[in-house]
Amino acid sequence: MEQVKVLLFGAAADQAGVREAEFTANGVTLDELWSMLTLKYPALSPMRGTLAFAVNGEYAKGEETVRAGDEVAVLPPVSGG
Amino acid sequence: MEQVKVLLFGAAADQAGVREAEFTANGVTLDELWSMLTLKYPALSPMRGTLAFAVNGEYAKGEETVRAGDEVAVLPPVSGG
Amino acid sequence: MFRIVEVPIDVGALVSGAFRPDCGAVATFVGTTRVDEGAGAEVEYLEYEAYRPMADRKLEQIGAEIEERWDVGHVSIVHRLGRVDPGEPSVVIVVASPRRGPAFEASRYAIERIKEIVPIWKREIWSDGYVWVGSQVGTRSTPAG
Amino acid sequence: MFRIVEVPIDVGALVSGAFRPDCGAVATFVGTTRVDEGAGAEVEYLEYEAYRPMADRKLEQIGAEIEERWDVGHVSIVHRLGRVDPGEPSVVIVVASPRRGPAFEASRYAIERIKEIVPIWKREIWSDGYVWVGSQVGTRSTPAG
Numbered sequence: 288m289e290q291v292k293v294l295l296f297g298a299a300a301d302q303a304g305v306r307e308a309e310f311t312a313n314g315v316t317l318d319e320l321w322s323m324l325t326l327k328y329p330a331l332s333p334m335r336g337t338l339a340f341a342v343n344g345e346y347a348k349g350e351e352t353v354r355a356g357d358e359v360a361v362l363p364p365v366s367g368g
Numbered sequence: 369m370e371q372v373k374v375l376l377f378g379a380a381a382d383q384a385g386v387r388e389a390e391f392t393a394n395g396v397t398l399d400e401l402w403s404m405l406t407l408k409y410p411a412l413s414p415m416r417g418t419l420a421f422a423v424n425g426e427y428a429k430g431e432e433t434v435r436a437g438d439e440v441a442v443l444p445p446v447s448g449g
Numbered sequence: 450m451f452r453i454v455e456v457p458i459d460v461g462a463l464v465s466g467a468f469r470p471d472c473g474a475v476a477t478f479v480g481t482t483r484v485d486e487g488a489g490a491e492v493e494y495l496e497y498e499a500y501r502p503m504a505d506r507k508l509e510q511i512g513a514e515i516e517e518r519w520d521v522g523h524v525s526i527v528h529r530l531g532r533v534d535p536g537e538p539s540v541v542i543v544v545a546s547p548r549r550g551p552a553f554e555a556s557r558y559a560i561e562r563i564k565e566i567v568p569i570w571k572r573e574i575w576s577d578g579y580v581w582v583g584s585q586v587g588t589r590s591t592p593a594g
Numbered sequence: 595m596f597r598i599v600e601v602p603i604d605v606g607a608l609v610s611g612a613f614r615p616d617c618g619a620v621a622t623f624v625g626t627t628r629v630d631e632g633a634g635a636e637v638e639y640l641e642y643e644a645y646r647p648m649a650d651r652k653l654e655q656i657g658a659e660i661e662e663r664w665d666v667g668h669v670s671i672v673h674r675l676g677r678v679d680p681g682e683p684s685v686v687i688v689v690a691s692p693r694r695g696p697a698f699e700a701s702r703y704a705i706e707r708i709k710e711i712v713p714i715w716k717r718e719i720w721s722d723g724y725v726w727v728g729s730q731v732g733t734r735s736t737p738a739g
Binding site (some may be wrong): 459460461462464465468470471472473474475477478479480481482483484535536537538545546549552553556557562569580 | 604605606610613615616617618619620621622623624625626627628645649660663680681682683690692694696698702705725
């Protein structure tokens with residue numbers, strides 16, 4: 288399988304209108320995956336500056352490589368507590 | 369009545385061997401009362417530097433005047449909490 | 450003990466669970482739902498969601514950071530998800546230490562770190578819509594309210 | 595609520611009693627009996643005494659000082675007297691505030707002030723004698739232990 292699973296939370300899930308998406312990708316950067324994501328869900332675009340990302344449950348930067356089978360999370364500013 | 373009641377607490381009660389004493393006094397300073405107290409309970413003398421006093425339930429300095437009917441308390445360093 | 454739960458938190462049991470004969474100080478922080486008011490509306494409740502199990506691991510990470518930095522005998526953090534009504538606890542932090550300085554510092558550190566790194570989000574549900582705290586995205590017509 | 599008691603303190607009830615819809619933060623400090631060890635002996639329990647009603651009034655004074663200095667919605671201080679066994683609470687301070695900064699600061703202030711101005715004294719009862727904390731007067735042959 289060549290799928291990357293993307294999970295969206297909080298305000299990002301709201302803006303995209305979905306909490307989960309799948310993309311056919313392997314060896315792309317998080318930044319490239321973000322482009323694929325905003326192509327499909329353009330309402331996410333303005334949020335870019337506020338978002339963080341996680342790959343397989345750990346924070347990751349835009350240049351990090353994503354492989355098939357990875358789980359990517361789109362994380363708005365956390366507001367626990 | 370011309371009596372001043374003196375209450376002793378903690379280590380001071382231990383050193384004096386009593387928790388309460390009465391002195392015939394009116395218009396003396398706390399320092400003068402302290403002299404009367406140590407005359408009766410000499411073991412208290414070495415504690416002077418560590419002690420505080422209260423007159424009628426409020427902290428008071430050595431030069432404060434004590435009148436008949438007042439309640440004086442001899443207070444070692446507090447250690448609540 | 451680090452836990453994310455979807456039921457009310459038993460604060461008393463958490464605090465008592467931290468008492469130990471080798472510790473003289475237990476500092477506790479409880480975050481509760483506060484009713485803000487603005488623009489003729491008010492917060493009715495908060496609703497929390499988390500990215501799990503990442504959020505669970507980040508709570509554990511905060512516990513490990515505390516044990517590296519301070520002399521502590523016990524650290525518990527419990528965060529609630531779902532609807533939390535006004536005055537109810539959403540997060541409880543309990544730190545026991547031999548001395549009070551480390552207990553106070555570590556409990557404060559824990560809540561600051563939760564607000565930095567734990568993937569949990571809250572919506573304020575107002576009488577006239579909701580707003581995601583921190584993102585200011587929602588359905589209220591006056592989200593700054 | 596400021597109280598000096600001679601029975602175990604119900605910490606959970608005190609903390610829950612501070613939850614209010616206009617406050618988002620509840621900071622609690624609990625002082626517990628710690629078992630020190632030294633010179634082949636150990637602390638078996640603590641024993642507290644107070645000069646009342648001055649001690650009661652001084653607790654109330656601390657509450658008033660806190661309300662002058664910080665925006666708080668609730669302050670409780672309960673101090674226990676008599677024998678307090680290892681791991682048991684001798685003092686519980688609970689402060690609720692709209693925001694966490696004042697809650698942390700005020701709860702810390704309360705315990706520091708208690709140790710400064712409230713006429714309460716504790717003895718450490720060791721296996722080989724007792725010592726008045728702060729005065730170093732007692733029956734132990736090695737009171738520095």
